[in-house]
Amino acid sequence: MTRPEAESGAVSDDDYARLLAFRDGLRRFLHWSEDQARREGLTPSRHQLLLAIRGHPGPPSITDVAEHLALRHHSAAELVGRAEAAGLVRRVADADDHRVVRLALTAEGETRLAALAAAHLEELSRLRPRFDALWVDLPSQEPSTSR
Template identity: 50%
Template structure:
């Protein structure tokens, strides 16, 4: 216990309240997420994309019709703006994304998927949804086991 931490502080009570079954559930939940991520990375590679390219085109598609900016993409991917810009450069070079002037604000550039990206993403998304359907019972069981 820290010298300036009162005995029985909230954090100590929370730590003391964690049961072995909670650790087991957290470990299994994390393992299940890692298995899904490993599946996702392999599926992206099998589809001819890097995992980061897959994440990017999925984020762009999921953003909707208004178009996604590089800043929006950086936020979704949890990367810095310049890293997202470099990724977009590679996506443009691979003919997966185009940059368009925004209809609402001519100063704003939005990212749009090409038909090639749409086709690859549709196949990957179908495989991911099927994997999630298989994993759903275990995830629900793990979530329900938490206090």
């Protein structure tokens, strides 16, 4: 179904309300997520680091983690160093290229992240009906070939 506003390029009052609801939902979820991380004894940035390591296909490098977290390489390396000192991550030499350092979670990092992941999946399930409603009648876009 195509919305007349989308075809004409006009943004309707309903569109503005949908965008507001989406941004509000994102902010509330992020605030909730940060609180959950703190309750688990982690800073929000350490929680994101653990997720970037565990969610990456295969052991990530610091460069990979920096990309996931939208950080500069040196900032990601500092975050990794603090998490390593806290016993949450460990550095592993790459089997093929000894110049590359890979990252892995320690048992402690795995335990803390697993608790947070379970809570986050439960919260996303709870929020799903609210977010699903935002997609109703939203036109799908073809992937853009230019940026």
